[in-house]
Amino acid sequence: MIAYGGGGALETVTATLPGQIGPSNPTGILFKAQTEASLLEALAEFETTAHRFNPDTIRQNAERFSEAVFATQYLRYLSRCQAKFQPKLQTENHPAGQIDRMDCVHRTIESKQ
Numbered sequence: 001m002i003a004y005g006g007g008g009a010l011e012t013v014t015a016t017l018p019g020q021i022g023p024s025n026p027t028g029i030l031f032k033a034q035t036e037a038s039l040l041e042a043l044a045e046f047e048t049t050a051h052r053f054n055p056d057t058i059r060q061n062a063e064r065f066s067e068a069v070f071a072t073q074y075l076r077y078l079s080r081c082q083a084k085f086q087p088k089l090q091t092e093n094h095p096a097g098q099i100d101r102m103d104c105v106h107r108t109i110e111s112k113q
Contacts, residue, residue: 001058002042005030014061026052027061 003009013028029049031042063069 001028002039002046003028003030004034005032012061012065025054025057027058 001009001013001015003013003015005015009015009028009030013030015026015028015030026049029042029046031038
């Protein structure tokens with residue numbers, strides 16, 4: 001990935017700026033300014049350092065942002081919120097008269113897969 005060195009790219013790309021020594025397993029190159037010259041410098045840097053980029057490392061880094069990881073983290077967040085703030089959801093369809101709200105969320109997600 002070649003991206004502007006600001007915003008979300010700073011959090012998602014393990015990178016170096018052109019002309020600097022970077023991490024041993026980079027996933028991209030960040031350019032300093034939103035100018036044609038800066039972008040061209042980053043492209044030239046990539047052409048001379050492409051051998052440093054490992055497709056498996058890049059894929060593993062990208063998988064941190066997959067739909068499955070997002071869903072898992074989101075469900076964990078909802079579980080924490082529920083445990084902290086939400087009472088049990090009442091329902092007549094459950095034998096015990098109660099069903100965990102997260103169970104409803106899991107069933108909804110599973111039905112869409």
